[in-house]
Amino acid sequence: MNNTPFIQRRQRVLQQIGSEGVAVLFAAPEQRRSNDTEFPFRQDSYFHYLTGFDEPQAVLLLDGATQKSILFCREKDALSEIWNGFRYGPEAALEVFGFDEAYANIEWPAKLTQALVNKKSLYALWGLYPEHDKEVMAKWHSVQQSAGRRIQTNTYVPENLADLAALLDGMRLIKDDHEIALLKKAGEISALAHIRAMQKTRPGMNELQIEAEILHEFMRHGARFPSYNSIVAGGKNACCLHYVDNKDMLQDGDLLLIDAGAEYNFYAGDITRTFPVNGKFTAAQKDIYEIVLAANEAAIAAVKPNADWGEVHLIALKILVQGLIDQKLLRGTVDGNIESQAYQRFYMHGLGHWVGLDVHDVGKRWHNGKPLLLQPGMCSTIEPGLYIATADDIPEVFHNTGIRIEDNVLVTENGCENYTALAPKSVADIEEVMRG
Ligand code: GLY
Numbered sequence: 001m002n003n004t005p006f007i008q009r010r011q012r013v014l015q016q017i018g019s020e021g022v023a024v025l026f027a028a029p030e031q032r033r034s035n036d037t038e039f040p041f042r043q044d045s046y047f048h049y050l051t052g053f054d055e056p057q058a059v060l061l062l063d064g065a066t067q068k069s070i071l072f073c074r075e076k077d078a079l080s081e082i083w084n085g086f087r088y089g090p091e092a093a094l095e096v097f098g099f100d101e102a103y104a105n106i107e108w109p110a111k112l113t114q115a116l117v118n119k120k121s122l123y124a125l126w127g128l129y130p131e132h133d134k135e136v137m138a139k140w141h142s143v144q145q146s147a148g149r150r151i152q153t154n155t156y157v158p159e160n161l162a163d164l165a166a167l168l169d170g171m172r173l174i175k176d177d178h179e180i181a182l183l184k185k186a187g188e189i190s191a192l193a194h195i196r197a198m199q200k201t202r203p204g205m206n207e208l209q210i211e212a213e214i215l216h217e218f219m220r221h222g223a224r225f226p227s228y229n230s231i232v233a234g235g236k237n238a239c240c241l242h243y244v245d246n247k248d249m250l251q252d253g254d255l256l257l258i259d260a261g262a263e264y265n266f267y268a269g270d271i272t273r274t275f276p277v278n279g280k281f282t283a284a285q286k287d288i289y290e291i292v293l294a295a296n297e298a299a300i301a302a303v304k305p306n307a308d309w310g311e312v313h314l315i316a317l318k319i320l321v322q323g324l325i326d327q328k329l330l331r332g333t334v335d336g337n338i339e340s341q342a343y344q345r346f347y348m349h350g351l352g353h354w355v356g357l358d359v360h361d362v363g364k365r366w367h368n369g370k371p372l373l374l375q376p377g378m379c380s381t382i383e384p385g386l387y388i389a390t391a392d393d394i395p396e397v398f399h400n401t402g403i404r405i406e407d408n409v410l411v412t413e414n415g416c417e418n419y420t421a422l423a424p425k426s427v428a429d430i431e432e433v434m435r436g
């Protein structure tokens with residue numbers, strides 16, 4: 001366990017909240033799946049970001065006055081560990097994860113109460129876990145009442161309920177070296193899974209069988225879970241943006257859109273590739289595919305420090321709209337169609353989102369009504385698409401053509417790095433991989 005990145009992040013938070021601040025955050029709740037079985041536990045992303053400690057029922061307290069990080073966690077329990085597995089306990093957790101103090105989790109309310117005295121700001125992830133909000137507010141009120149009764153002279157308590165999410169989101173927006181290495185690995189594993197899917201796909205197979213191939217490749221490379229439910233959408237299913245039923249048979253002549261990414265060591269990959277079920281694009285499929293590919297490539301080429309995300313979005317949009325006009329799927333001018341938003345019939349989502357600990361990662365895209373300027377260390381998806389459903393006014397060759405091409409890019413000092421480029425996306429490369 002390399003605890004250095006986590007210690008450094010806690011130190012950065014402690015510096016920012018200052019000597020008159022205190023911050024508290026909680027592990028994710030365990031989720032019941034059915035009767036007495038649970039979903040696999042997945043630590044809360046903020047909690048992982050600051051601790052690397054991935055057990056449930058844990059609390060982190062950051063005390064600005066002492067600049068100490070204090071963990072509260074489950075105690076060692078021989079019987080429970082026989083049934084449910086290893087737990088660190090406070091003593092080992094302190095050592096392994098580099099906390100300044102560690103206690104049994106039942107002690108957090110009392111320690112928080114003490115830490116609140118003579119602080120000005122109480123930072124928490126308000127709204128994330130309402131049950132914990134209530135517990136924290138109860139402690140805050142109790143300290144306020146004590147101070148009101150002047151039990152201690154010159155005692156004051158936080159007047160400020162401060163937003164820890166705003167602080168952490170700003171940090172999480174710019175990935176550090178530890179995160180970049182993990183994101184690249186997640187991207188690489190995700191790309192390998194898309195290659196495997198291209199190699200295995202044949203007409204007559206079921207979407208679910210292809211999902212199995214993808215998960216197999218993720219796990220083979222140490223990524224136990226996907227970072228979101230995999231979309232394996234043949235033919236018309238690709239026109240449903242969040243299709244996750246993955247239950248239909250793949251038909252000769254159809255396209256297959258796969259949007260799937262591995263979560264590696266908590267970091268998300270998020271790749272979409274679209275390819276023909278039988279390994280060969282029809283002329284009409286190729287025409288639409290090339291439009292989306294050109295938009296994907298032009299947008300990636302425009303990603304660099306100080307690029308305006310709104311501009312990058314517009315570069316891709318103009319290519320998509322021009323392509324739709326060329327194919328006579330839209331009439332009029334590019335600007336006219338953008339103005340009227342007529343293109344939204346075929347392109348109804350944004351160009352991308354941040355990617356990190358969460359597949360749709362935290363951090364603003366806009367600031368004071370203006371798009372954010374890209375900076376080194378930001379990681380974004382670039383995912384233009386066109387979705388042409390069946391309709392009377394659309395030539396039949398285009399019916400049920402859903403195409404998205406999605407990569408993950410890291411903004412670097414000089415431009416960007418497409419770290420999911422390993423997944424083939426030119427028509428020639430895809431057809432070659434599928435020929436085997
Ligand atoms: N897989 C979800 C997305 O592409 O945003």
Ligand code: MN
Nearest residue numbers: 270381383406
């Ligand atoms: Mn995405």
Ligand code: MN
Nearest residue numbers: 259270271406
């Ligand atoms: Mn995706």
